Amino acid sequence: MFSRLEPPAARTVRITVDGASIACGEGDSVAAALLAAGIDACRDTAVSGTARGPFCMMGVCYDCLVGIDGQPNQQACMTRVREGMVVNRQLGAREVKA
Amino acid sequence: MASANSSSSSSVFDVAVIGGGLVGSAIAYGLRGSVESVAVLDEGDVALRASRGNFGLVWLQSKGYGMGAYSHWTLRSTRLWPQLAARLLDETGIDVALEQKGGLTPLMGDHEIEARLAWVERLMAQPGVEPYEWKLLDHHQAAALVPGLGADVTGAIWTPHDGIVNPLKLLRALHAAFARGGVSYLPNHGVEKIEHSAGMFHLRTAARCIHARKIVLASGLHNGALGAQVGIDLPMAPQRGQIIVLERTRRLLDTPMVTLRQNDEGSWLVGDSQEDAGYADHVTTLPVLATLADRAVRTLPALGDVRAVRAWSALRVRAKDGFPVYEQSARHPGAFIATCHSGVTLAAIHAFTLAPMIAAGALAPALDGFSTRRFHVQSA
Numbered sequence: 267m268f269s270r271l272e273p274p275a276a277r278t279v280r281i282t283v284d285g286a287s288i289a290c291g292e293g294d295s296v297a298a299a300l301l302a303a304g305i306d307a308c309r310d311t312a313v314s315g316t317a318r319g320p321f322c323m324m325g326v327c328y329d330c331l332v333g334i335d336g337q338p339n340q341q342a343c344m345t346r347v348r349e350g351m352v353v354n355r356q357l358g359a360r361e362v363k364a
Numbered sequence: 365m366a367s368a369n370s371s372s373s374s375s376v377f378d379v380a381v382i383g384g385g386l387v388g389s390a391i392a393y394g395l396r397g398s399v400e401s402v403a404v405l406d407e408g409d410v411a412l413r414a415s416r417g418n419f420g421l422v423w424l425q426s427k428g429y430g431m432g433a434y435s436h437w438t439l440r441s442t443r444l445w446p447q448l449a450a451r452l453l454d455e456t457g458i459d460v461a462l463e464q465k466g467g468l469t470p471l472m473g474d475h476e477i478e479a480r481l482a483w484v485e486r487l488m489a490q491p492g493v494e495p496y497e498w499k500l501l502d503h504h505q506a507a508a509l510v511p512g513l514g515a516d517v518t519g520a521i522w523t524p525h526d527g528i529v530n531p532l533k534l535l536r537a538l539h540a541a542f543a544r545g546g547v548s549y550l551p552n553h554g555v556e557k558i559e560h561s562a563g564m565f566h567l568r569t570a571a572r573c574i575h576a577r578k579i580v581l582a583s584g585l586h587n588g589a590l591g592a593q594v595g596i597d598l599p600m601a602p603q604r605g606q607i608i609v610l611e612r613t614r615r616l617l618d619t620p621m622v623t624l625r626q627n628d629e630g631s632w633l634v635g636d637s638q639e640d641a642g643y644a645d646h647v648t649t650l651p652v653l654a655t656l657a658d659r660a661v662r663t664l665p666a667l668g669d670v671r672a673v674r675a676w677s678a679l680r681v682r683a684k685d686g687f688p689v690y691e692q693s694a695r696h697p698g699a700f701i702a703t704c705h706s707g708v709t710l711a712a713i714h715a716f717t718l719a720p721m722i723a724a725g726a727l728a729p730a731l732d733g734f735s736t737r738r739f740h741v742q743s744a
Binding site for chain 1: 512611670
């Protein structure tokens, strides 16, 4: 479990992750908020289906992909939390509706 | 005590292949077993690396306009491909993800259909072309192969021979096969000078000198300069291609198109542009990428919602006329050259047909048409 190095932000933002409400610090990235909440596997890979979590935290590794407000494959580390945001674990490869 | 294959400066190989890309690697793979010792001399990371930037098609239908023998050579390679994929899987455990379920050239509008149809008919009528099955499909026939095909695609040329592999897995499998037997892979061995004396070639690199009884020039766009050192005058012209890769999705597209494919792991590749841009392989340009993206979305509108992950450019390896070059130097027997654009498609025939000819010391007369003599016809 990760813990914060700095005191939490003054304001709290609530988001929903796979149906559960979690509290985040204002200004957190989605990836940081997930890690702080003890969720370290935010997706299953598109190829093998194994669990993966945020690794680089700077937009490079693509291991933090989640669905955000209905949009699949969003980079959790590059997106800041917003009140009421709906986050879902990205399970396997996204679908394309042809 | 130094062993025979250590990095001592006195190494002597039966065959040294200059170039560790797909052409050199496929030939070296095919040489194993036929000769005692093979070395692959690869350049460093400064190399232009067409083998790591390509689209990965095993493709017949657009090949050989202007040289019927090239169509036949390509057809033979597409037939050998299942054997290559199976052997690589067996020997290395790496599945190169070959799929040969047929392929399409999508066409938009009557003008494109008429022009392409006439072009294919002229290609097939050439001497040296072995006839093969192909069809012009209408929109509905093509839509049966491509779920969600855009209305702008009014026709498509289809053949059953075309397919795809994962080109990076192919390169990796060939190199893994080296490690398992008979091929010494020597990275950071860009060849600066070739000397030939007393039946032995001496390849000077920055670090050392490699000696070999035979050599194969398979160094892509460097083949022009290296060929000159063994008396082969090969006019070369780089041609830039740009590719966009889209994020991975669940598999949707089973039938690849010449401009759009989905690979075995779900990524989408969008191609393929052709530009004369010199050696600028580190540049992508918005007008070209926009054109590629626009045509991809018109071909498969559902892709409008799929994000691009990156784009890159790479240089095709081409002799001046675009056709392969295979030749043994007349002035320096034992020096062979292999230059082609289609290192993926031709990997199978390079391994199973060309490599044994090189091992035996002579190219078959059927390959005469691929020599550089075609560039040096004397005027009457």
